[in-house]
Amino acid sequence: MTRSSVSSSSGRAYAGESLGERVARRRAQFLEAGLEVFGTTGYRTATVRQLCRQAALTDRYFYESFGGLEDLLVAVYERQFDQLQQVVLQALAEDAVLSDPMSAVEAGLQALFDMASDPRVARVCWLEVLGVSPRVDAVYTRTFERFASLVVAFARQRFPNLDVSDDEARVLGYALIGAVSLPVQQWLLGGYQEERATLVAATARVYRSVIASLA
Numbered sequence: 001m002t003r004s005s006v007s008s009s010s011g012r013a014y015a016g017e018s019l020g021e022r023v024a025r026r027r028a029q030f031l032e033a034g035l036e037v038f039g040t041t042g043y044r045t046a047t048v049r050q051l052c053r054q055a056a057l058t059d060r061y062f063y064e065s066f067g068g069l070e071d072l073l074v075a076v077y078e079r080q081f082d083q084l085q086q087v088v089l090q091a092l093a094e095d096a097v098l099s100d101p102m103s104a105v106e107a108g109l110q111a112l113f114d115m116a117s118d119p120r121v122a123r124v125c126w127l128e129v130l131g132v133s134p135r136v137d138a139v140y141t142r143t144f145e146r147f148a149s150l151v152v153a154f155a156r157q158r159f160p161n162l163d164v165s166d167d168e169a170r171v172l173g174y175a176l177i178g179a180v181s182l183p184v185q186q187w188l189l190g191g192y193q194e195e196r197a198t199l200v201a202a203t204a205r206v207y208r209s210v211i212a213s214l215a
Contacts, residue, residue, distance in 0.1 A: 027065040029055040034076040039120025043073050043128045070132065074139050077129050080121050081143050085150065087111040092154065101158045105207045109200045112180060117196055122188040126181060148173030159214050172210070179206045 017025070033054035037046050046069060052059050066072045091111040092104050116122045129140050152173040156162055164172065180203055187199060 023064060026055075026057055026061045029057060030062060030065060030072060031076055031079055034072045035080070035120050035124060038073060038076060038128050039118075039123045042123070043069070043132065070136065073124075073129065073132065074136060077124055077136075077139065078143070080115075080125050081147070084112065084115050084121075084125070085147065087115060088150070101211055102204070102208055104154070104158075105211070106200060106204050109180070109203055109207070110196075113184070113196050113199050116184045116187065117192070119188055119192070122184055126185050126188065144174070144177060148177045151176050155214060162214060164214075176207065176210065179203055 030051060033051045037051055037054055041050075048059050048062055048069065051069075051072065052062055055062075062072075066075070088108045088111050091107040094107060116126075129136055131137070148170065150173075152169045155169070155172075162169075183199055183203055187194060
């Protein structure tokens with residue numbers, strides 16, 4: 001028996017991959033499959049068999065990483081929102097927008113709507129996770145609150161003398177995230193009829209009004 005054909009149960013390398021690397025690769029394949037299936041035909045009609053077919057793996061490997069479909073949905077959702085937060089933060093950190101709050105907002109909105117222009121991402125993040133179960137609702141709420149906190153942190157950084165209580169700032173963050181979430185949902189459900197630039201310009205007006213009141 002050659003080194004490359006050692007059984008996976010040994011934890012040793014197989015075809016150049018360690019056991020951990022194989023598990024991670026298979027998990028990533030299911031995450032991609034979940035994005036495709038949940039983001040096209042939807043979570044509620046999905047089956048493990050369908051996901052295995054999409055991932056080109058067997059159900060044995062599905063249950064290696066996930067306890068069920070809901071676990072995969074949560075993992076796909078959290079991964080996409082982590083990526084969304086990263087692209088928004090990168091946009092906000094660009095040298096060209098650091099000195100101008102409104103330019104930073106527009107850059108962040110552009111990054112967000114760029115990701116939402118993939119209907120799979122928009123469907124998973126803004127539709128498929130709604131009303132699935134109390135557990136998924138809690139994940140959605142935590143993610144929403146985290147994103148709202150990012151907005152509040154940005155506002156406090158740009159306006160250090162901001163005279164707004166923590167409670168009002170938190171609700172303001174919710175309102176600003178809602179001003180983006182509903183347009184994304186309608187954009188998706190309407191078949192992306194509006195130009196992306198229109199979405200950015202319209203939502204930027206909301207942020208511009210808030211920035212003017214804060215300033």
